[in-house]
Amino acid sequence: MPNPAIPFDNTYARDLPGFYEPCQPATVPAPELLFFNRGLAEELRLGLAGQDVAALAAIFSGNALPEGAQPIAQAYAGHQFGQFNPQLGDGRALLIGEVIDRQGRRRDIALKGSGRTPFSRRGDGKAAVGPMLREVLVGEAMHALGIPTTRALAVVSTGEPVYRERTLPGAILTRIAASHLRVGTFQFFASHGTEGQVRQLADYAIARHYPEQMAAEDRYLGFLRAVAERQAVLIAQWLHVGFIHGVMNTDNMAIPGETIDYGPCAFIEAYDPRAVFSSIDERGRYAYGEQPRIARWNLSRLAETLLPLIAGNEGHAISLATEVLDAFPARYQHHWLAGLRAKLGLRGQVSYGDQVDTALGESWLDLLHAQQVDFTLAWRRLADAAEGDEAPLRALFAAQPGLDRWLQRWRERCAAEDAAMANDGLPDRAVRMRRVNPWLIPRNHRVEEALDAASDAGNLAPFEQLLNALRRPFDEDPANARYAEPAPGSFMASFQTFCGT
Numbered sequence: 001m002p003n004p005a006i007p008f009d010n011t012y013a014r015d016l017p018g019f020y021e022p023c024q025p026a027t028v029p030a031p032e033l034l035f036f037n038r039g040l041a042e043e044l045r046l047g048l049a050g051q052d053v054a055a056l057a058a059i060f061s062g063n064a065l066p067e068g069a070q071p072i073a074q075a076y077a078g079h080q081f082g083q084f085n086p087q088l089g090d091g092r093a094l095l096i097g098e099v100i101d102r103q104g105r106r107r108d109i110a111l112k113g114s115g116r117t118p119f120s121r122r123g124d125g126k127a128a129v130g131p132m133l134r135e136v137l138v139g140e141a142m143h144a145l146g147i148p149t150t151r152a153l154a155v156v157s158t159g160e161p162v163y164r165e166r167t168l169p170g171a172i173l174t175r176i177a178a179s180h181l182r183v184g185t186f187q188f189f190a191s192h193g194t195e196g197q198v199r200q201l202a203d204y205a206i207a208r209h210y211p212e213q214m215a216a217e218d219r220y221l222g223f224l225r226a227v228a229e230r231q232a233v234l235i236a237q238w239l240h241v242g243f244i245h246g247v248m249n250t251d252n253m254a255i256p257g258e259t260i261d262y263g264p265c266a267f268i269e270a271y272d273p274r275a276v277f278s279s280i281d282e283r284g285r286y287a288y289g290e291q292p293r294i295a296r297w298n299l300s301r302l303a304e305t306l307l308p309l310i311a312g313n314e315g316h317a318i319s320l321a322t323e324v325l326d327a328f329p330a331r332y333q334h335h336w337l338a339g340l341r342a343k344l345g346l347r348g349q350v351s352y353g354d355q356v357d358t359a360l361g362e363s364w365l366d367l368l369h370a371q372q373v374d375f376t377l378a379w380r381r382l383a384d385a386a387e388g389d390e391a392p393l394r395a396l397f398a399a400q401p402g403l404d405r406w407l408q409r410w411r412e413r414c415a416a417e418d419a420a421m422a423n424d425g426l427p428d429r430a431v432r433m434r435r436v437n438p439w440l441i442p443r444n445h446r447v448e449e450a451l452d453a454a455s456d457a458g459n460l461a462p463f464e465q466l467l468n469a470l471r472r473p474f475d476e477d478p479a480n481a482r483y484a485e486p487a488p489g490s491f492m493a494s495f496q497t498f499c500g501t
């Protein structure tokens with residue numbers, strides 16, 4: 001029987017020869033389907049509805065690639081913790097093709113953990129069950145939170161061990177992305193390639209992700225500005241849910257503005273701008289509160305690759321690019337403040353002065369920090385306070401006077417707005433707040449618990465239950481109460497994340 005066909009349209013492979021290496025996935029001994037995202041498969045119009053689990057396992061292990069797949073390993077470079085590595089590339093991933101989804105969006109389908117490629121260096125090209133299921137949980141949670149992200153279509157266990165600090169069961173993830181173009185892709189061709197290749201790559205990226213820039217005369221500068229804008233939006237969203245990416249290297253910053261590469265990521269519990277959980281981030285380069293600054297640093301690396309395209313005169317190109325980069329903090333702040341107002345239950349369209357609202361939000365965060373209050377629950381209980389029920393919020397704070405003073409300021413701000421905007425037809429403040437302040441995030445201890453059960457005992461039930469809960473992060477369903485509870489203090493005190501490579 002022939003392998004099923006997927007209606008691929010592989011522009012990267014077709015239009016960008018020289019930007020990748022063709023490469024076949026390794027064959028795996030005993031593929032078993034651990035996870036399949038039927039809703040996403042439907043959205044992608046893969047036409048696989050009739051396939052049984054064995055056939056899906058064969059497809060998404062790489063053992064039986066669908067007709068029309070063109071597996072390639074993409075070339076990229078990148079700054080890792082500030083150090084330039086000119087040669088990274090897909091060392092354990094393969095782009096197998098692109099499809100057009102139901103909404104007309106082009107999406108990449110890629111395997112991760114599918115064996116060695118010409119870019120593997122010393123790595124084995126493999127991945128383990130735990131980290132791949134982790135990518136499912138966190139990615140699907142981010143998606144449900146409304147944050148742009150790559151998504152997991154499938155996870156297949158391979159029946160093969162992978163050798164890390166200990167021996168782990170192997171797995172392959174199928175990842176869906178708007179594209180896998182990264183800042184590091186530009187860096188690769190700026191450092192090894194020709195100016196013509198950088199231009200070809202930029203034209204491809206513009207046509208695919210920023211078509212509104214195509215006709216503009218200064219389209220490369222416009223492209224840089226548009227990429228920066230999407231990062232400003234994205235990082236503001238990360239901070240508003242307490243997300244720490246953990247390894248914001250330039251090869252992990254996606255040109256289309258999606259969150260990509262869920263390695264050592266984590267969510268904060270007690271609010272702390274300096275929070276770091278990654279075992280390899282010894283100096284806190286990628287700490288929670290550093291992420292906006294790092295985004296700008298990464299965008300500067302992108303800008304460097306585009307200089308020859310931006311203007312013939314290098315000095316002129318630098319000054320134009322610098323203007324875009326210098327505007328980034330204000331663009332970030334703009335999106336952060338808009339999100340903050342929504343979280344505080346303030347109407348977006350009315351501005352009572354950015355400084356007043358920024359100060360109100362910052363003093364709230366200072367209060368959470370000083371008293372080590374759980375970030376997620378504090379916001380959620382503030383919505384209860386908006387309805388007059390302050391007890392749940394008060395229970396989170398050891399000392400009340402600071403909270404009293406802050407609540408009074410917040411109530412005055414809300415009252416002033418309500419007086420000016422009565423009958424605007426919006427739902428009640430508490431309702432609005434509960435739509436933007438999640439009740440559930442993927443709490444680190446629950447994620448670890450679910451992954452340990454799956455990886456050590458082959459028990460997928462905790463993973464599936466947690467995933468189901470995380471798909472409805474704004475619904476306060478008593479059945480999911482255990483997922484809303486903060487971790488025991490002892491857990492967070494020693495919690496560390498690892499790259500999962």
Ligand code: AMP
Nearest residue numbers: 088089090091092120123124125126501
């Ligand atoms: P990451 O830390 O996942 O962003 O990966 C950084 C680089 O290391 C990329 O070029 C990956 O392809 C490569 N890499 C990570 N894990 C492996 C592995 N097990 N085998 C080969 N290459 C890997």
Ligand code: MG
Nearest residue numbers: 251252260261
């Ligand atoms: Mg990466």
